[in-house]
Amino acid sequence: MVSDLYRDTILDHYRHPRGRGRLDDPKIHHEGANPLCGDEVILELRVEDGRISDIRFDGRGCSISQASASMLVEAVRGKTLDEVRELIQKVYAMLRGEIEPDYEEMGDLSALSGVSQFPVRVKCATLPWHTLEEALPDEPYPSK
């Protein structure tokens, strides 16, 4: 059902994105793109004391990629890098249809679970998360 894909939460994030924009002083700027479909996601973030202290996204693309980026920004702000890495893997597993999301734990992100029924759209939803995975520093940033 197409309504499993375009859930209200997704359309709400698409129309009213949270954290769209740029940081004044980003320590990390990373761009991800899906050359086949033209979706683009730009992430800017600061990591302090091993946590993502601030993050914004920018870019253009379909409702799924942009809503996923908006949810990502909300979900990872304030989390430690280890927590973020764990969450990324959980999102991938959910998008592959391997786990049922727990709303208590995943919040709005659980709305993305319907994407797993639309194989050609999974790459739209994963784009911001792949971009974040590439953007994260290998080692926890030294504290200021």
Place this chain on the structure above:
Amino acid sequence: MATIPTVLDAHELRRQFPFFQPHPEMRSLIYLDNAATTQKPYSVLDALTNFYAHHNANVHRGAYGVGAKASELFEAARERVAQFINAREPAEIIFTRGTTESINLVAASWGSTLREGDEIIVSEMEHHANILPWIQIARAKGARIVVWRITDDGRLDLEELRRLLTERTRMVAVVHISNVLGTINPVADICRVAHEAGALCLVDAAQSVAHLPLDVQQIDCDFLAFSAHKAYGPTGIGVLYGRRTLLESMPPYQTGGGMIRRVSWDEVTWADIPARFEAGTPAIAEAVGLHAALDFIDSIGRERIAAQEHALTQYTLQRLQEVPGLRLYGPQPDRAGIFAFTLEDIHPHDIATVLDSRDIAIRSGHHCAHPLGDRLGVPATARASLAVYNDTDHIDALIDGLYYVRQVFGY
């Protein structure tokens, strides 16, 4: 049901296509992505199967009956293509993997004679397949790409071409029917203007071969390229037409088996055309399949196909204009059955996904034409494209589907 002047019975035609037959495990699809590839009639699939079942041998080699038969079928396909596009002789037909390889062949082989400062005119509405081979060879040779801009209504202006042509212009590379705008370019006029300035002209006929009568002597082009799979034929085979005198002057594109007269460590003599440009074992079964596809087209008649698709195109234009928030690209009303559009600010992928949920197949994306997308100011569009088996019911379903898309996205 809406009616248009009926030239053909599309419903009856669909009986010739296994893809459109009821299947217990699959829902039937309204297929409107024919500019990407067309479906295949039984006659083409039977030709492929029969070849592999009864005539499979390599060509131009075996001193046995089946080998001779395979060669005969392969060369009969070449003769059929020559006749289909009215080439002067079968030797002017080179089999390639498709339009892309045909143009790459010309750019690499003919393009090897380019000199620093030479100019190649490429229109702004080209597919990447008719842009990138020219950029590559121009970079290698120090030649210059000159862009022939489109008009605001999505056409090419001959006066503009005259302004761009110089004594350094060697080639004009132009598409017959745009895969985004649906523009039907006046390729015979374009070739004449190019020739008056001493330049050659290559025509990309990928989107026209199955939809319009095609006559290379009337167009008077120097090269023409198309793929079988957009003309009811198999994937993996295409055609390059070239004038004999030009092809004879060109070095091989790839080298290997089947394209030489004599090889020693000291000396190599290339084979005559067309073999010179067909290194390695060719796509034999696919050539036989292409033969059947051209027979299929001519069994309907190209004038009738063109008339039918023109009528359905006018109907589609009229219906698309009813949809609020829909923006259609390309010229009107004279155009081919290719309709790129946007709907409100709904992303084309989302349009395609919602239509897919209603079993309607359209394309979304940049359609391998980034420079054209830049010119139009849209990175992606949705695109519906017609073939001979589509009818007004399909367009009505598309229009209903677009209203549903609006609803899903809250318009």
